[in-house]
Amino acid sequence: MAHADLVKLDGTFLPVTTTFDPVTGDVDYAAFGANLRRWFSSPIRGILVAGSTGESVFLDEGERIGLIEEARAVVPDGATIIAGTGSESTRHTIRLTEQAADAGADAVKFQTYVPEYICSGDSERLARLCKFRLKDEEVSQLADYAKTQDVIFFSTSFDIETAKFLNSIQSVFKIASSDNNFFPLIDSIAHFMKPMLVSTGGANIGLIDRIEKSIKMIWKNANVDPGLAFLHCVSSYPTPRKQANLAAIPTLVRRYPGATVGYSDHTLGIDAAVCAVSAGARIVEKHFTLDRKYSSFRDHSLSAEPEELAQMVSKIREITELLGTGEKIPQSCEAESFPLIRRSIAAVTNLPAGHVLQLRDITWVRPGTGIPVGEERQVLNKTLVKSLNRWELITLDDVE
Structure with a gap:
């Protein structure tokens, strides 16, 4: 079986930043490798090297390949390395893809679009989009x-x-918050019968209901359910803490039992992402960077730095452990204590042999090693075959 069939794009993938020497400006491969070792101490599935977060526009071919080779030498066995190979030049992109494959990357990721379908009336933005666009035949190649x-x-x-x-x-599709009311796109993707993640920034329950109904109807008619997820999101960069509205997560969980609910975090810090798990999120998306001071780009201001990322992952794992399964059943750690803290039926006063037990003759005391509460019928209106002292537990051998 081909390697591409074996690699699974599940779990958490981090778009890693590129380290540069502060004096020479050259790529610092040693620091890059050290960062990867630290990141892989957390439970992540893989990394994206030389993507937009990795400052790809500042890297030449040799530097990109050097980063991939360093990653291959450092990351644990079984981890996936995705190489960002997009470029302004189609020929350059193809060249980078070839070299990324030769360097041992597990996957390559692109952005594909038709500029005219994205914006209108903004000639400057349109020109910029056209500059980066790959044609369909080039993407196919x-x-x-x-x-x-x-x-x-x-x-x-x-x-x-x-x-x-x-x-x-594609094996999975995501609908951005900006397009969660773009039903022609949503319906078209739903007809692919593949898993879908929908970010809910700017949406209310009415819109999300409509999204779910539209997708599920298409899948129902085809008798499939590949999987739907709704990500609570506030489309503001950064999102003010007072408007993070994490209480919407349990609302989504209750309203959409047939979907997985997650959280796409745009707040500063890691508190919201951690709290989201307690609120019921099962997918957490968080931007991260090596240093928020590295760039004035808005993503850096709301990104978690490496130590924060490790702390966030650790806290989420702890919270997940504390949350348990949600099934309300006695836990194994309670087994030793319950015989001591439960109650048994006992004599409320000294009682002679031959006495017929009435409700006024009994009480309930610890430990719970005798006849349990609720089983009074086993002793009431029965005759004692022996005398009992006050507070003495009553057993079935004491009556007839």
Whole structure:
């Protein structure tokens, strides 16, 4: 079986930043490797190297390949390395993809779109989008090459035509908050019968109901349920703490029992992401960076730094352990204490042999090693075969 068939894109993947020497400005591979070792001390599944978070626009081909090779040498066996190979030049992108595959990357990730389907009336933005766009035939070439090299190819779509084109390649789709009312796109992707994650920034319950109904109806008609997730999200960068509205998470959990509920965090710090798990989130998305001072770009201000990321993961694991299964049953740690703290039926006063027990003759005391509360019928209106002292537990051998 091909390597690309074996790699699973499940679990947590981190888009890692690139380290640079503060004096020379060169890539600091030793520091990069040290950061990877620290990140993989947390339960992550893999990394994205040389993506937009990794300052890819500042890297040449040799530096990108050097980062991939360093990652391959450092990351644990079984971890997945995704190489960001997007570039302004199509030829350069293809070249980077070839070298990423040769360097041992497990997957390559792109963004695919038709600029005219994204914006209108903004010639400057349109020109910028056109500059970075890959044509369908070029993306197909990249996908085909990735298969020959046993690496996974996937790309984010931003329009219906791109989504249709990518369907033969994609295994999962995500609807951005900006498009969660773009039903032509949602319905088109739902017809692919593949798992969908929907961010709910800017949406109310009415809109989310409509999203769920639309997707589930399409899947029901096809007799499939590949999996739907709703991510609570506030589309503000950063999100004010007073408007994080984490109480919406249990609302989503209760209202959509057939979906997984998660949280896409845009607040400062890690508190909201950790609290979201207590509120019921089972998917947590959090931006991160090596240093928030590295860039003035808005993502850096709301990103967790490495130590915060490790702390967040640790706290989420602790909270998950504390939450348990949610099934209300006695726990094994209670087994030793219950015989001591439960109550048994006992004599409320000294009672002679031959006495017929009435309700006024009994009481209930610890430990719970005798006849339990609720089983009074086993002794009431029965005759004592022996005398009992006050507070003495009554046994079945004491009556007839």
